Amino acid sequence: MGWSAAASALRPEVESVTVVEFGPAVIALHEALGIFAQLPPEARAKIRIVRGDAHAWMPDGPVDLLMPDIWLPLVSDGxxxxVRRMQAKVRAGAVYFWGQEMEIARHAALAGRDLDDDGIRATIADVDLLLIGPDMPGYAEKVRLAAQRPMRGRWLAGASRAPK
Incomplete structure (x- = not known):
């Protein structure tokens, strides 16, 4: 826990970072490792750890970015x-979730779409989240690489088209 939070807190335009963690043992380990204590004071002051369930957590105010990173498998049904249910509660201005590119590839393949610009764009429209990334140049290529390299197609079982 914490590397994305730390990197975000180091950015001058970021005002605050809230980490929602369910496991008290994870919070205790994080405190023992002192990851945030290694940050400059101005970055460290931006971070707040809340013990809670990310599925139920509600923010105190507006949220610019929701970054759920709570799953052990990189991809999974549901x-x-x-993420949609979390976003419905948080109402962030943008979303980026753990395994996002692999999930986009998997959903495209399940819909019978090629992993090209058109197929990825149509799949992102179906996902219906304010995702960070799709506007980046070469995003479809990033999705293809995410689908090919680490998972080697194993999680596309049953999909009508494997990544190219």
């Missing part, structure tokens, strides 16, 4: 629906 992942996009879980």
């Amino acid at each position: 992942r996009v629906a879980e």
